[in-house]
Amino acid sequence: MVLEDKVKPRVKPKFMVNVLCYKSKTLANGEHPLVIRVCKDGKKKYQSLGISIKAEYWDFSKNQPKRNCPNKEAIQQIIIQKTKEYQEQILEYKVENRDFTARALVDKVSNPVTAKTVKDVFDLQIKRLIDTKRLRYAEMHELVMRSLIKFNSHLDIYFSDIDITWLKGYENWLRANNLKENTIGLRFRTLRTLFNIAIEEKIVKSEYYPFDTFKVSKLSQKTAKRSISKDKVLDVLSYKGKTLYECLAIDLFTFSYFSAGINFVDMAQLTKDNLLDNRIVYVRKKTKKLINVPLQPLAIKLIDKYSDANSPYLFPILSKLHKTEQQKANRIHKVISKVNKNLKDIGKELNLPIDLTTYVARHTYATVLKRSGVNTSIISESLGHSSEKVTQIYLDSFENSQIDEAMKNLL
Template sequence: MSATVNVVLFKSKTLSNGEHPLMIRICKDNKKKYKSLGVSIHPQFWDFNKSKPRRNCPNKEAIQNLITEKTKEYSEQILAFTLESKDYTATKLVEKINIFKTKNTVQELFDKEINRLKQEGRLKYASTYKELLVSLLKFNIHLDIYFSEIDVIWLKRYEAWLRSKGLASNSIGVRFRTLRVLFNKAIEEKLVKAEYYPFKTYKVSKLHEETVKRSITKLDVERIISYKSDREYTRLAIDLFYFSYLSGGINFVDISYLTESNIVDQRLVYTRRKTKKLIKIPIQEKAFEIVVKYKQQDNPYLFPILSTFHKTDIQRANRVNKVLAIINKGLKGIGEELNLPIDLTTYVARHTYATVLKRSGVNTSIISESLGHSSEKVTQIYLDSFENSQIDEAMKNLL
């Protein structure tokens, strides 16, 4: 038996001001369930025959809109149950609707996610959320809004505001991708219905611009490792760059946290701190030589970046960022002396690893797996388009 939904003025309860609460009434299997709409009306303003506010009712239009919205909500859920051939009671119907009524605001979910990421030690990812939060607060003044209010028009306004601040498409894209992840989280936690998802229409992909080349050739890698220097940090910079290149493009943060436990049966086994994906790759002989060179008995970490002195997540994060800045400064100087076509950083090793494998004919899915990417789409960003000389050579086959 299908349920019926209507709105009644609940005369069994009278408030101190003489008004009665307005209630949704669900009837199913000869049982009734009442749910307050959160408003009350004096009986003189309610048409009991037509079950609607009279013409002279204060706030008539707002109350009628509320009634229409709520009855539609319950009717749609009844239809959903029917299409799914699910048995339900009046109580279950109300509970299903109420899942979406205990919603957090956008601000509350931001705070929750930032705290969660910090507790998991994913401080860099937490800072990405924090940057987006600060940006949105400047744009919208406050975020005491529900996710259903973030629609396509709202997103377009935010994009226009970011562009007025001089941000490039790629920088805007980072903010929108982070916001999209948060919106998906809100749907997952039933804070908003999937039908309100605005990113089906608003395409974040349009915000991607082709990035500046961030990889070098194998010959350039050989020139870097052959670079001579007596400076301790310069040698460390070169060795870490080469270790990353030889070890699946492992990024600097993950290198920093490596210990002896990450070497198992001549393989490097670790979980990416960013994506939480488990990586298992063979250790190249030259990569292992670099590990042996820097491993110290009194330090559990493989490289002299972290030590037992750094006890808290904040201390470790600060130390990693400090050393990374020094390493990248050293690499940049090397790149300038060698006249490399791009600024040399630790990340260039990761991009170069991916690009060299791709040009060697390795499948993108395998490269993606070794990099620990969440999808092949992310990997594509790492891979350079073919050089003009390769295209020129290929075009000769047309004649």
């Protein structure tokens, strides 16, 4: 009996990375480009190394420059470095247990994510917010960034450096500076948002995310009551202002209450173009949600009261002089401060249980409808909320008639 050696079948490699002299293409100087060839699952992808060589100086059997090749050492160094980059990326895919295609591998190595520091990402996000005209939100990011720089001396660190110990140190530093609980919570929520952006944009791996353990939710106090009863609303609406600013403050409060709790920023930027078929139609600046609510009789009276043929705006907050977004933001901030000061004085005179502000009109609108039995989802839609994610999924299905009917409960 003759024992025969079993010949093992040759296993075709799942993937292969090598460098070729791409002879099919000849450049004007007679040289051929050197390319990385990635083979995986029968698919091939080529990527130029940015260098070329004459065929006579290339060993096609060994896929390397010949001994007599000019600049041989430099070319070999480039080949070794580039091949190493591909091997390291393949190893990273294996460690993460992620599959990949030849194209994905080439794209990943050819277009690597530039390492960004926390400062870099803050600057980028602030620019994005400014570009999208969310100036107050941009200012909040700038404030948090400055706070972090004071704490850490600089932000030339990577997100992977922000761990539980670092966050606790920042929290203790904020407390030592006597910041209020909700202010501390706001700082951390902003930082958490930035960390999530960094993960989404592949700047840091999700495994470094510290906020699964460090709970930001513990850093918030229950918000003080911001609504008043319906009878107190009537006291405010019937208040006779003694100055022009007091009258404006009462009118803006009234308009907000009867216009689905529109906030001051959106109210300031309303123009005649937002009035369609006896309705107010606008896109909420904060959430970009389309708001479409009926004009109540008192709201119509106020629009008529402040109508100005020389101004496109419904109320005397902005004018044609305010052209840039920064000018508009500054003006709105200045006016709302004066309006709220007047409202607080009026609230004290009326013995209201809370400080009266324009935001109270928004909260009260929602509270009055809720106490009248209106569905929370309908209220959320009319307010243009985005934080109530569960209800927002199906809010767009409600018809205007449901909000119209709901708003009849305001008085």
